[in-house]
Amino acid sequence: MKTKLTQYIQNLKDHLTMDPASEKDVIHELETHVEDSCQELQNSGLSEDDALEKCLTQLGSAKIVAHQIYEANNQGTWRQALLAALPHLIFAIIFALKWWIDINTLPVMFVVILGIAIYGWYHGKPYWLFPWLGYSLFPIVAAGVSLLYLPEAWAWITLSLYIPFVLLLLSLITIKILKRDWSYSLLMLLPAAAFIGWLLAAGQKPGFPNLKITFMYGFAPWTSLTFLVLAISVALFIRLRQRWLRVTTLTTSGIIVSIVIILASNQLGPASFISLILLILSFLLVPAFVERKIRRNEPA
């Protein structure tokens, strides 16, 4: 009969998806409830097995309880929503007002973003951290892409050393986030889809991704629009309670961003569009799959 309780707790864990400390707290609280309830039912004359059976029935479906507790704990405030949307808004403004023309703007912004991301990482990893974290990784990824365009020997060094290092770094950060909730890793990775999309669009021109003023000038309003779409979707993500709605919002925004990039570039074909969608889906499905694996391997 104990296995029935273990199974109930495991079902709760499978659907709670909170940070480990809070999850432990919630599980312990429900265990104490079962303990009290069973004790009283046994005092009223029920056997241990019947008491546990009745107690778990009274508690209700583990999946529903877990979902309701998740919804109660994971809805962010409007302040958190604004903070999470802020890096996207900053980039939307930079492109809309053409501040990117100033050579110092982007490096300064990335340093500020990295600073905020480090602050958030060491201060309890709040909801708003993840988009900042995504942007703080941009220069690392961009540096890798730039290295690929250097003479052949450098390209090989990049492929064999730098890219594995970046992938390892990304995996370590993603796994750390996954332990809390895989949907947050989507918050971090989604800006990368927009970034890669624009890089693909720029790469259609001859030579290294053509970041010439004329090219960037034409695309700037559209780039701004994609960041604005991301900002709105991230704010909605933080405010929404249901997990499926949150994930749907981010996925939809990814698809909208891909459509904007394809239409604005006027050079990327269906293959690029499908590649971008597949990339977004991989950002969605891989973390979900890995989180499931991690949870299954955790001791009950």
Added chain:
Amino acid sequence: MIKQNELVKGNINSLLLCLIGQQPMYGYQIIKELEDKSQGYFKYKEGTLYPALHRLEKAGLLEGKWEPSAGGHQRRYYHITAKGNKILAEKKVQWLDFLAAMNLIITPIA
């Protein structure tokens, strides 16, 4: 026709604030107190109590702390916060006004 459990569900926040406002309590104790004090009228579905408590805690109206119970076991006691007390006072006024108005309709003075 509004079902009884829907009435309870719609007013659970006020009930919880009121009960915890009288003394800090833990989950199972709240279920029992609700049932006892209402003479069996408020039979709350146990699994839905905790999401309600967590919502109130997230809103800053309650604060949960692990403390030893009378039996010596650690239980998560919920305490009402200053913000919770303020909301509770407002809710009480609303309820009393509502009840007075309801009484005027249900039992009209001849």
